[in-house]
Amino acid sequence: MYRYDEFDHEFVQARVAQFADQVERRLSGELTEDQFKPLRLMNGVYLQLHAYMLRIAIPYGTLHPRQLRMLAHIARTYDKGYGHFTTRQNIQFNWPALSDVPAILADLAQVEMHCIQTSGNCIRNVTADHFAGAAADEVADPRPYAEILRQWSSVHPEFSYLPRKFKIAVTGAERDRAAIKTHDIGLHLKRNEAGELGFAVYVGGGLGRTPMVGKKIRDFLPQEHLLSYVTAILRVYNLHGRRDNKFKARIKILVHETGTEELASWIEAEWQALKDSELKLPEGDVAAIKAYFAPPELPARPEGDDAVRLARLDSRAFSEWLGQNVTTHRNPDYAAVTISLKGIGEAPGDVTDVQMEAVADLAERYAFEEVRVTHEQNLVLPHVARADLKTVYDELVGIGLATANAGFISDIIACPGLDYCALANARSIPVAQQISTRFSSLERQREIGELKLKISGCINACGHHHVGHIGILGVEKKGAELYQITLGGSADENTSVGDIIGRGFGPDEIVDAIETLVETYLAIRSDRSERFLDVYRRVGPAPFKEALYGAEARAA
Amino acid sequence: MKILTANRLSDGEVVWFANGQWVESISQAEIAEDKAAEAALEAAGARGLADNLVVDVDLIDVEIVDGATHPLRLRERIRAAGPTNRNDLGKQARTQHAA
Structure with a gap:
């Protein structure tokens, strides 16, 4: 994996020292909250319901054991003995004292980790296929390119104050395990007929209050043009992206309002001026980064x-x-x-x-x-x-981590929700726990087969509910929690946004509603090979609506 | 009926205003029952911010249920107790320790 060079170490140490000074000045009253808030966010420090929250970047989700040990040390020493891994391949600690954050950052720097760009309107942690470098179906490891993007985007002066946050995901296989079409830029690393490496490029994917599937704007971008082309996209977005309305500021809105073809032509024009600039990746530099990700030597183990x-x-x-x-x-x-x-x-x-x-x-x-x-x-x-x-x-x-449920209904994505998050309107974790408990029989889960259930506690959709085969969105209505169900979403190579199925359910009704949907699916599937998502795509919402709402659905 | 809440600057601890100071238990929170009392709480919140004692100051609605101060919104009830999925965390955990 990538190791910091001298420059990286100096840079991260300097940031730790700088933020330690800022925290000290805040605690002494020299800085006001208005002055300090943007500074703490630049260093991954949020304020949630019960305490501060620290979000630590895990570039493309790759961790060395010594880093994981340091995270354990931080959990034990400064937090409450646990951490929370997120849908951005990051980790969050929910209880750090502000006065302890400089010490935590110093500990993280020792193992080449930091919290830079885990908040703010900048390019966030670049995510990748979690089986990168191992998967049998992979064309090439996407992580060297994610690392190149990470280095290029770290405190990039032009892209540190974008209209809104910006997320890039990379996969190196046809089977998309990185949800690239739900990102501002999705990159699919592949080979052309000549055997050369390059990327299919998607833009304008995203979840949140206006979910959109990314649009392909280039089928094959030769790998040496990665940075020049991504720079062209960011320049067009930085110039034309809306800054007047936070809810319309993501690039997906720009793509939607401009039209994919038109926007692609702007990007193309910008790129023509950049493609042979210093941003063109030198072969030697790519090879040097790739060397960090050389696969381990795997001795033959035929036994x-x-x-x-x-x-x-x-x-x-x-x-x-x-x-x-x-x-x-x-x-x-x-x-x-x-x-x-x-x-x-x-x-x-x-x-x-x-x-x-x-x-x-x-x-x-x-x-x-x-x-x-x-x-x-x-x-x-x-x-x-x-x-x-x-x-x-x-x-x-x-150690209690052998549950055989990957991809099953209890393998739920859930955001922290109203139990922790200052933005949430409803709880997510208890709903996930109740559904998991209702379907606790692994035999029953195997019978149901693959079913991706995702829960968000507010419209910002950190729990990816839009792309769940079954999605649950928690809202607040008349002071109470209400859960809306969407069906038919998917975050793979055939990404789709789920359809809202009807009126929502209260906290004491939602688990029954999910069970009704599952039983309906089991009753109408052709055979075990037809997954929940396949059935929904075949028959549409009608039988599920009928099962949930009965006569009410027929009247509507 | 309203009470004044915030998070303590140094560690983020949820606090409420009571008799000139910020306390860690909602049961001690000072309740405003009229506009004048609300204004006094708001002024105390502004002072708390200016003095760098607290952040995220908010006046919230409460009612009295069985003699206890009960926030109307779930969000505030969770802030007063801790995560609903972990009763070993947050203020509710301290109550258990004491019991």
Whole structure:
């Protein structure tokens, strides 16, 4: 993985010192809150309901075990013993004292981490496929390009005060596991017929109050033009994006109001002036970054097949976990392991300091010192020998992280919601916990099959509800929580925005409503291979409306 | 009926205003029952901000239920207690310790 050079270290240390001074001046009263707020946000410090919140960037979701250990140390020393992994592949701590933040940032800097650009109208953490460098279906590892984008966008003077925040995601496989079409820019790394690497480029995807699917504006951008082309997009957005209305300021609105073709022509014109500038990526520099992401040397472990076969015979639970949480690796002796942070009845994405240390330990012993954070709020060990899977599984059981539910209805994305968040209108976590508990039987979940359920506690859609096969949006109506259901959303290579199905449900009705939808699906699917999403796309909302609202639906 | 709430500057702790100071328990919060009392609370909030003791000052609606101060909005009830999914966190955890 990428290691800081001397410049990176000096830069991050300087920022820590600068912010430590700003915090001191705020606490002494030298800076007012109005002066300080933009400064703290630039360093990832938010104020939520109960306390401050610190958001730490995890570039493209890749963590070294020593970084995970430091996060555990921070959870234990400065927070309340746990952290929350987010849909941006970041981690948030919910209880730090402002006076402790400089010490936390100094600890993070020791392991090459920081909180820069985790807030504000700038280019945020660049996200990537969590199986990058491991997936069997991958054309090339997208992370070197994500790292190039990270370096280029860090305190970029031209793009630090954009009309609104800006999110970029990169994938290196046809199967989109990075939800690239829900980002301001989505990049699909692929090869052309000549075997050269380049990107299909999508712009204007986004969720929030106006969900939009990204539009493809280029089918193949040669890789050396990555920065010049992205700069052209950002320049057009910076110039033409709306600054008069916060709710219309994202690039998706510009794309929508201008028209994809017209906007693409503006970008093209801007790019023509840039493409042969210093932004053209020198081959040597790309190679140097790629070297940081060289795959680990994976020794042959052909005994894996026998080991797995025997272990499956021995343990049904292991066999089920293997079927659900283990993904094919490009090396047949190895596998990628999804560590579910969605234990039945648990808060999605929350993990304790002890669990973080245990995962770091597993990564050191069995996974070539790599851990990934997924946008679905799970962790991944990307390179585990199949021969070691049973050992890894047994250790995960020991720390309560072996739930075999990846991709099932209890593998829920949920934002922090009204239990923590100052923007939320309704709670998300308890709804996720109740649904998870209702469907606690893994046998029942396997019968239901893949079903992506996503919950947001407000219209900002941090819980990605628009792209859930079933989405739940919490709103406040007449002082009470109300949950609206959307159906048919998806965040993969066939991204779609879900349809609002009808009137909302109260907190004591929503779990029953979800169960009704699931039972309706089971009753009308052709066979087990037809997933919930496939059925919805085949039959539309009518049978689901009928099941939820009965006569009311027929009258409407 | 209204009370004045904020987060303490140094650590973000949820606090309420009572008799010239910021306290950590809603049960001690000073209740304004008329416009004059509300104005006095607002003035205290402005002083708290100016003196760099608190941030995010807000006057919130409450009622008295069984003798206890009960915010009308769920958001404020959660601030007064802690996350509803973790009763070992926030102010509700301290009550348990005391009990």
